[in-house]
Amino acid sequence: MTKPRLGAHIPWAQVATCLAPALELGLAPEIAIKGPELDVIDEQAILQTAEVLAQAGVRPRVHAPFFDLNPGALDPLIRQATGQRLEQTLRVASLMHADLMIIHPGVDKWRYPRLEQAWLDLALEFFPPLVERAGQSDCRLAIENIYEESPDTLVQLVDGIDSDFFGHCFDAGHWHLFGRRPMDEWLRSVSSRLFHLHLHDNHGRADEHLPVGDGTIDFSPLQKYLRKIPVAPSITLEARSLDHLQRSLLEVNRLFA
DSSP states (O other), X not given: OOOOOEEEEEEGGGHHHHHHHHHHTTOEEEEEOOTTHHHHOOHHHHHHHHXXXXXXXXXXXXXXXXXXXXXXXXXXXXXXHHHXXXXXXXXXXXXXXXXXXXXXXXXXXXXXXXXXHHHHHXXXXXXXXXXXXXXHTTOEEEEEOSSOSSSHHHHHHHHHHOXXXXXXXXXXXXXXXXXXXXXXXXXXXXXXXXEEEEEOBOOSSSOOOBOTTSXXXXXXXXXXXXXXXXXXXXXXXXXXXXXXXXXXXXXXXXXXX
16 A cells, blocks of 8 residues: 555645645645635735745645535526536636545435435536546546445545546544445445545544544444555544644554554
8 A cells, every 4th residue: 555645634725834834744634615705816916826846845635615605506697606616626626736526415315315316316416527627627526425424425426427536535533434234345345436535533423523533433334444455545633622633643654554
């Protein structure tokens, strides 16, 4: 297994204060952007950030906005708004020379009772133009598990798009809260196009985003999985403070040494 490329979650609003510490730790930033920020974002600030990253020899990741957005929404106006926000985010990702953009699916069984197939059909129509533009920017797209109890719908989406620029982001914290499949089975299901991992911890009751090792997630199936594959996916440590980030980094280096 190649050594995983480790990164740190950084909100766009905190880039000025958090980017340098992350780079000093040898971590690639995953810059998270909120929807309204895309309407007022300073392009010069984006280019300055891109220059800092280029000087450090780092390609960042970008996390797309997700509140109220849904690429498979039954309402066409919601899909239109989602498309606009993701296009805006992809442009920012391109200016930063990002190699990955993470997207939330926006579907769950409570808001879409027995409508998973309807959501999937619409998402399969939604993504191809975005994937094509992502390929032109050399920036892969990764769909992240959130409320899914199984990976099946997301696997059908990724397999249906069938592009080297569209794959999975496995979020261990979300899996622990909502997943009903064992971690090793989930990882096998997404392994053909597993691009990225989000690592954080919780106690199975709330999305606490604790340092890895501070909750009740058993990461040993992931440890075993990564040891078996020739090329590891990239990893972002989703921590909410520098202290938590450093603690996660120590534990992840221990787990995946």
